């Protein structure tokens with residue numbers, strides 16, 4: 001924490017908060033992971049994997065960019081959980097210095113328009129066109145025509161094109177963002193990439209595995225809770241419960257002979273060992289909690 005005190009005040013140093021918004025699956029988490037150079041948010045091929053906002057922090061000699069990752073918008077699956085997800089988007093955006101609106105190249109939909117509608121007019125919005133590595137988007141004329149079209153939808157402060165997955169033009173994006181931030185000292189220690197606890201990151205890793213290994217709908221009916229997290233002689237002991245709605249879901253998650261749950265736990269443990277740079281003992285088990293997604297009080301207990 002000393003870093004804050006010892007950081008010399010550089011002239012023109014910039015620092016501030018940036019919200020990354022966009023409809024589900026446009027690549028917000030992938031982008032943030034590249035921006036901060038470490039896996040702090042989770043990614044998945046399925047939509048809506050980001051439930052908590054995660055702060056990713058990028059620091060260099062001239063600026064500190066603090067990213068707030070927001071959950072995607074959810075238009076189907078209406079329940080109390082999704083109402084809170086949408087509420088979180090507006091909350092996360094209030095009070096930031098810049099909004100990064102991520103869209104997919106050559107694909108601008110009503111869901112994107114919905115996101116734009118939620119943005120406060122007084123905050124500058126940088127349009128980031130992601131997935132430029134894909135198909136027709138590689139053709140500059142096609143991409144430019146698409147961008148011109150999207151620019152008619154909103155008064156964007158600027159436009160950048162990237163491929164988050166391949167780390168293309170991420171440095172350009174960082175340079176675009178710097179002058180959009182106010183002058184000021186670093187808000188966090190320079191070596192910090194996230195203000196989320198190890199506990200939170202452990203939970204996110206397990207959630208990512210659930211999305212990766214279960215069918216389309218199932219993970220939406222699940223949540224993950226860290227029951228115990230202990231550090232002892234360089235070993236992390238982590239006990240994680242997966243909460244499901246029904247017995248049948250429990251069966252699917254555990255799999256034949258416990259195989260699926262074992263695979264999920266093993267992969268999660270390996271990711272955690274890499275992230276925490278230490279040995280991890282991980283136990284994941286399944287609990288049935290009927291109707292949890294509609295129980296607001298329960299969501300609060302989970303910190304949502």
Ligand SMILES: Nc1nc2c(ncn2[C@@H]2O[C@H](COP(=O)(O)OP(=O)(O)OP(=O)(O)O)[C@@H](O)[C@H]2O)c(=O)[nH]1
Nearest residue numbers: 025026027028029030044047048049050072164165
């Ligand atoms: N081809 C290509 N795929 C990408 C790119 N960026 C992200 N993806 C893929 O798009 C999918 C969704 O990425 P995420 O980062 O999880 O998207 P998200 O916007 O955070 O999604 P939610 O959490 O649902 O809001 C994943 O399969 C990524 O690998 C890109 O630049 N190019």
